[in-house]
Amino acid sequence: MFVREKVIKAILDSGENFMSGEQLSKKLGISRTAVWKHINALREEGYNIESVNKKGYRLAEKPDDILSSENIAYNLPTEFIGKKVIHLDTVGSTNDYAKEIGNKVSGGTLIISEQQTKGKGRLGRVWKSKSGDGIWMSLIIKPKIEPYKAPFLTLVAGASVVKALSNLGVEASIKWPNDIIVHNKKICGILTELSAEMERVNYVVIGIGINIKTIDFPDEIKEKATSLYKEGYKLSRVDIVRQFCIEFEKLYKGYILDGNKQDTLELCRKYSAIIGKQVYVIKNNKRELVKCIDINENGNLIVKEKNGEIQEIMSGEVSIRGVKGY
Numbered sequence: 001m002f003v004r005e006k007v008i009k010a011i012l013d014s015g016e017n018f019m020s021g022e023q024l025s026k027k028l029g030i031s032r033t034a035v036w037k038h039i040n041a042l043r044e045e046g047y048n049i050e051s052v053n054k055k056g057y058r059l060a061e062k063p064d065d066i067l068s069s070e071n072i073a074y075n076l077p078t079e080f081i082g083k084k085v086i087h088l089d090t091v092g093s094t095n096d097y098a099k100e101i102g103n104k105v106s107g108g109t110l111i112i113s114e115q116q117t118k119g120k121g122r123l124g125r126v127w128k129s130k131s132g133d134g135i136w137m138s139l140i141i142k143p144k145i146e147p148y149k150a151p152f153l154t155l156v157a158g159a160s161v162v163k164a165l166s167n168l169g170v171e172a173s174i175k176w177p178n179d180i181i182v183h184n185k186k187i188c189g190i191l192t193e194l195s196a197e198m199e200r201v202n203y204v205v206i207g208i209g210i211n212i213k214t215i216d217f218p219d220e221i222k223e224k225a226t227s228l229y230k231e232g233y234k235l236s237r238v239d240i241v242r243q244f245c246i247e248f249e250k251l252y253k254g255y256i257l258d259g260n261k262q263d264t265l266e267l268c269r270k271y272s273a274i275i276g277k278q279v280y281v282i283k284n285n286k287r288e289l290v291k292c293i294d295i296n297e298n299g300n301l302i303v304k305e306k307n308g309e310i311q312e313i314m315s316g317e318v319s320i321r322g323v324k325g326y
């Protein structure tokens, strides 16, 4: 843990009580000048730290919207997911950043940026990521699995996002394989990337973009995109990330350590926006109306075609559109 994280942890731990500069300096083994410098830096980061003569420092209000390592990892009940957070102001794409450092950091590291200038969707598409408007994050994980087992992790991530949102009172659903929708519009997209050799995975980067505060979307996406604020949900970004880490770790461990796909599949089915419904499957610019029947053990979508034939569709190869709206 970095000294700055220790300073904020000590202040968070002391709750309503003040911590004097001297107490902090002794506790952390740094000079009082260093304490003062760290406090100022934390204030610049957005922490509202009150200081009272002869008493010391305490937090004036809970910093519930700063996506810092201290806030996210503070007393987070996970073993490794989200225990290390790299919080950036701006970056091209958090997925690209994660791939640059993937070999050097431990599994569970989370990269979060306030803004992305080259946010990526699937198949070279663009993901709009304005400053402060959302949660633009990439999780690096290092599962000891063969590469063919990695795509299922997109479903693990989708199930975790929807469960995390549901824990916080949001009615969201999953549009297989990688979109989360609220009131029929896209609130979150997931982009999984893999670094692997023939037989083993080096690391997987799971990129997640969740629209939180955007009210005005650019023309090209305003019909299909929405944000939590726009749908009336005023939630703390920190709470969402923490809930996601908790839910993801449960499903991830189940899948990687015990081969348990059922918990993820149950959530994907329970919160599915498309099972039992008619949708258009779009592949190579051709669209076909089908009925969604199920998601099978491999995480593939089972559909019934117009001629009654049952088909299995793999993620990655298609886009799905609802009959009405997105």
Ligand code: BTX
Pocket (backbone or CB within 6 Å): 092, 093, 094, 095, 096, 116, 118, 119, 120, 121, 122, 123, 125, 126, 127, 128, 129, 135, 136, 137, 138, 178, 186, 187, 188, 189, 190, 191, 207, 208, 209, 210, 211, 220, 221, 224, 225, 226
């Ligand atoms: P996708 O290819 O399924 O969706 C991309 C499409 O969604 C775009 O072509 C556009 O129509 C629409 N779109 C673009 N921006 C938004 C937005 N903010 N909200 C709703 N719809 C939008 C989905 O790809 C995967 C997105 C992953 C984004 C995360 S953010 C953190 C990480 N870093 C990074 O570069 N990508 C991931």
